Amino acid sequence: MLYRKRLILFCSFFIFIACNEVQKTSFSEINISAENNTIVEVNIPEAHGNEIIADNINSKIQDMVIEALHIGNPNDDAVSKSIKESILSFNKEYNTFKSDFPETEQQWDAQIDGEVIYESPDIVSIAITSYVNTGGAHGSLHISFLNFDAETGHVISNKNLINDVEAFKKVAKPYFSKAIAEKEDTVNTNSFNLPLNIAYSEEGLVLLYNTYEIAPYSTGIIEFVIPFDEIEPYLVFNSF
Structure with a gap:
């Protein structure tokens, strides 16, 4: 009987360790686009593992991409709810611009890339680089760093x-x-x-x-x- 209890505890311990290993946050690179999109490219890391931690990280990355693609006042109620919606909106704004100024040769484009630059048991650091060109004298290049608590996924x-x-x-x-x-x-x-x-x-x-x-x-x-x-x-x- 004692042997059986020890065996159960022994197995439970390894199941616990295995579950923790499965829940460790990992990242893959994803490309996001939308129908008829030819001017926006988005390549960002996506977190996997513990659902709450991954959702916290992915949500913040999504917000940053949406902000980079938004045209107009960032406090506008019309801000997109998803990256795909932001891409569609960016394309729509460009088509409106071309319709209003049919003779212009100015082209719009946007490139957003994300990269995990550091990982440890305590902290994850991600860099988001965005280049957005809406036909001005030069495009806008902006780099943003996000630091996450590895145990919660909250921004530090x-x-x-x-x-x-x-x-x-x-x-x-x-x-x-x-x-x-x-x-x-x-x-x-x-x-x-x-x-x-x-x-x-x-x-x-x-x-x-x-x-x-x-x-x-x-x-x-x-x-x-x-x-x-x-x-x-x-x-x-x-x-x-």
């Missing part, structure tokens, strides 16, 4: 990535100065503020300033990486 804000911002900034400032060494004429160097986009990567913590964030369009994107071993004491999440 920048303020919850770093436990001592002022100490962290002292380490980051020399890297910032090096990154803008050839761009100081266009970048305001009087003050140093952390960017809107910070994420984990295999090389270290990535800090990225999009165009117009601290400099004019001509300066382009400013990006640099700080190795983990230099900032480990200031990170809320382990880098291993």
Whole structure:
């Protein structure tokens, strides 16, 4: 009888371990399009595993893609409810533009790509790169980082990535100065503020300033990486 109980406990333990392994979040790349679409391409990661965690991650990625494809006021009630609907709406806006200006040679296009740039038991970092051209002098390139709590799928804000911002900034400032060494004429160097986009990567913590964030369009994107071993004491999440 005792042997039987031990056997049941032994089997239950391995079933529990196996279930946890199955529930581990994984990612695959998906391509999303819509009927008669020829000007929008969307390639993004899709989370799988624990349904709640995966839904939280996928929902946030979807919202970011929808926002990138939206034409007009982002607070408009007409914002699409899905990526496919956003693609259709983008195509519709372009067709309306062509109808209003039949002689124009301007073309619209949009390319959105997502990539998982870091995974650990604690945190998942994803980069979403969007390029949207609606016929202006140049298209709009924007990179957004999303950091997720690996145990819940909830987004981690920048303020919850770093436990001592002022100490962290002292380490980051020399890297910032090096990154803008050839761009100081266009970048305001009087003050140093952390960017809107910070994420984990295999090389270290990535800090990225999009165009117009601290400099004019001509300066382009400013990006640099700080190795983990230099900032480990200031990170809320382990880098291993």
